[in-house]
Amino acid sequence: MRFLIHLLFISLLFLLLGSCSQNKQIVSVTDSVDFNLHIRPILSDRCFKCHGPDANQRKSNLRLDTREGALAALKDNPDAHAIVPGRSADSEVFLRISSTDTSQQMPPVKSNLSLTEGEIDLIKRWIDQGAIYKPHWAFIPPRQTSLPEIPDSDWPINEVDYFVLAKLERAGLNPNAEADRARLLKRVSLDITGLPPSIEIQNRFLEDQAPNAYEKMVDELLMQPQYGERMAVYWMDVARYADSHGYQDDGLRTMWPWRDWVIHAFNKNYPYDQFVTWQVAGDLLPNPTKEQVLATGFNRNHKITQEGGVIDEEYRIEYVTDRTNTFAKAFLALTFECAHCHDHKYDPISQKDYYRTFAFFNQVPEKGLVGDISLASLADPPKIKITSEEIEEILTFINKKDTTTVEVMVMRDSSLRRPTYLLTRGAYDAHGEQVSIGIPSEILPYDSMVYGTNRLGLAKWLFDERNPLTARVFVNRMWQEFFGRGFVKTSGDFGMQGELPSHPELLDWLAVDFREHDWDIKRLIKQIVMSATYRQSSAVDAEKLEIDPENILLARASRRRLIAEGIRDLALASSGLMVKEIGGPSMKVYQPKGIWESSTSGRGVLARYVQDHDDDLYRRGLYSFIKRTVPPPGMLIFDGSNRDQCEVNRMRTNTPLQALVLLNDPVILESARVFAERLMNNSKTDEDRIKLAFQSIVCRMPGKEELSMLLTYFDSEKIRFAQAPQKADLFIQAGEYPYSKVEDVVSLAALMQVVQTIYNLDEAITKT
């Protein structure tokens, strides 16, 4: 029977994969066709471009995104209707999509779009079943359903598991057993703090026999200040943080005190509503504190031009556009940017709606062009000056060592309201009708009497409990951070063209739970990592791989490669090189020579790369200096963001250039060298040294076979170096960190080689 179910699944999977490239929901086979699940994805993808929300592009005055539109008499043929509920044979939609006459066929040949037979059949069945429309799932506020019935099982630990198991049961899959403790500890430590567990923590956890040992560990990790850093890495992508202005001359800016605030906010566990409200509208709170104003730096992290010939207004509009798009993507997971030049083709966001939201961000007294590059202008008004006294007294989380004041760009609204116009085709000078503030009403109507007329109102709207998106979007992103894939895979697009949630009930349950528990981020994370779902082993057999290659159903944990910053952090932390200082300005770490110089315009203080030294070389990846036009190459190779725009989901590729970085990047080599020196001086036997290296980097004891391979390798390397001792001297040269005296250079070189090999193991850089 299991086998048959699997067969059914495999064939269904193929059907879905073949029929609809974007929405590969694993759904149970049912006779009833569901609009949200089956039909809208097809209509949206293949029809809405000409028969959707965009009134200006609508063909034959027919819209299929609303039932009224689809049922209305056709403009060209009033006796006919696009859809006649219950009668596909009389429905023009069906006749056209099934026609073989290319002059009649829909979508038209020249659109390069087509429907498969399976899709045509689905639409036919949907019409015959009454052509029922439903509102888009993401615009219906989440509701908490009761936990699903599951068969007798002692597997679930918390609510999450009920939903996951119910789905697995239907698919005939069993969850994996819990991961072994060492691997689980590595996973949860990297997920919460971004750092591998130290040897001390590993030993303590492995020895702790208490039934709540894991929970204690989770609590401990959540209390570490490195938690704030790890979360800040994620937030920097959302906030498009960088240390330079971004266009052409790409001069220096100092937004790092804002980054210090983000770390602080996560560590203090500011509730999500407060965290976001301060960033969106801290300046508009009654008698705002300096901290609240500093938080608004979020909206000034966009790129700013310094190119002499530009037209000021054109770029000022560009910045307001960036803020608007970032707001929509970061907090609502909607692609507002599509409505910048015309009505959205798929989602109910008119161009007018776009500029109404734009109006909130259009009140900043700012210029398009930031001053003279040669003066290394740090900020354009509005900005705040932060003094040493303030850092000592109130903004204690800012890590600033000297006594100069630092300037940070922040938000402020002009006292005079700047009128906002719809911009025809998005052109900065093509003023259309004047618009007032607002938001696309299908999400949740914006009532300015209730919320007010400025950004603070926008924040209130965002956290109105009727808002269908805010909680879902954040819960989904957190799930993505801990499982590698959100319930909604397109974590930046909850619109019609986005993918449907894999576990809609669970997403909603968590979203409501999150909101009802005061938007408590640490609590949400604890809920996720405490679940049996999270704690599963990541082993996968051929059967599960075949049935669910993307691990949508969660019958295992996903193996996930560390992000760019994580790889650097792993090397520094495991070798003991890491300087665990929190916050402060960004650092210019080792970087191949000439990269900045070969692409600079030659102007400004960032024309040449002046590398930092000493402790500054061993800070976490979060603090690596990001010059937007030339981001750190090792970071880009490992899919880091160039911080041009708000990003909510990094890719995870696997390329030969990544291998080259791990083989030859000075930070890996130096970590291997320093670690090998310490092992030579602190441990007695070769075996102890290799075990300790393995345990520090891979975060578990090596297996018997692994240990013997590594020992054999060490011995053979030792023989090779003994034959050429001068080579060993050269071999161990790596990095600026002071060299410790090691008598046996041959062994040191061989050990360094072994340590570097361990750094290059797939498991070392993977959460397994």
Added chain:
Amino acid sequence: MSKEFTNYRFHVTRRHFLGKVSLGLGSVALGSLLIPDLFSSSNEATQSLGLPQFAPKAKRIIYLFQNGAPSQLESFDYKPLLNKMTGEELPASIRMGQRLTGMTSGQEKFPLVGSHFKFNQYGKSGAWVSEMFPNIAKVVDDICIIKSMHTEAINHDPALTFMQTGAQQGNRPSMGAWLSYGLGSENKNLPAYCVLLSRGRGNGQGVYSKLWTNGFLDSVHQGVQFSSSEERVLYLRDPEGRDRTDRRNMLDQLAQLNALNYKEFGDPEIQARVQQYEMAYRMQTAVPELTDLTKEPDNIVKMYGADCLMPGTYAANCLLARKLSEAGVRFVQLYHQGWDQHGNMVGEMPLQAQDVDRSTAALIMDLKQRGLLDETLVIWGGEFGRTNYCQGDLSKENYGRDHHPRAYTIWMAGGGVKPGIVYGETDEFGYNIVKDPVHVNDFHATILHLMGLNHEQLTYKHLGRRYRLTDVAGKVVPGILV
């Protein structure tokens, strides 16, 4: 070919067989790198993935980008009227209220200025070429000069970004990334998309990594920057004290240890990583061999000029481009900076021209003598043109020109483009296009066409929208096709 060809092939098959993580090597490399027994069921899908959609005219592209915008009026678009009218005001009937940059919008006068440099006609085509480009003049019958390019952007950053990615704002895949995505790599040991930078002696404007970004495509399609230092590709060179045997031994250890892990976890990504290390190892040998220009024969060095042995020069990059292209690199992108002559046209432009003229012509001749020009598309040009009026002070000896997006000149050679023709025309003031305009979108559509790809069908769906290099516009320019 099926309509959703690209999407279907790229998304469905890869996702199904490789699971959640994109391996994303170009198709050819992909097929050969995967472990056969693991992916034996995938061959139908992966093998046809890299084929062009119809018979291509060009297999590879070398794009000699002249960064900063060389003046068309001092190079290929000869306007004797301007010499006659130098000092006179640009007629309003010609300017028609066109947008100016912030640098000249404050100017009270817009005095026309003719070229300081002499022009002559060359070749069977009789094309006009300025005296600053004597060597390009010699190959004029091999090239197709397009005098009617126009763009939408008026400043460097957006204009460059538009030329390279089809959009003025960043974060869209660049042309090379699209081609890497669409066609994959021809060479198992080299990336499909390589970028070479050089700097001339004129006013420079910088380049940005977003110009060779993969955008929302897999990062394997990112342009790989080749540097002028001894380490040609970042992180390529083994550190001191390591030889090939050391590396080989290490890779063997890694493979064995990773295999144990694979046995336990069954994740195909582990095997894929082992294969990526093997490719990295091969690159470490292939790239230095290929980029070693010192072994080039004397006649070649002579052709490109002595500068070609000096790493980081434009001449060296031209020679390197030929070698990379010859070895199967799909898209070699050069950027040569320094063409932004707002002032001192007379002083700076000859230096710029001197740095590129000989080696550019040599590249054409070299490809031709190797029988490669027919299948290699060479493109030369900048991001916009320059104004027919003077920026700043106009003196007898010197002048400058501001940015001019309304009309500019580029040229192409080989790869299915008609040789020895001049396409398009500007008015006698060199201000407006009067015949056969070519928009940047058209330029992109034509390039993809030459490579065997339909620009409307090479799409990638990202955040709900199907993106193209040509966005929603673009028409192939039939007049320049063979």
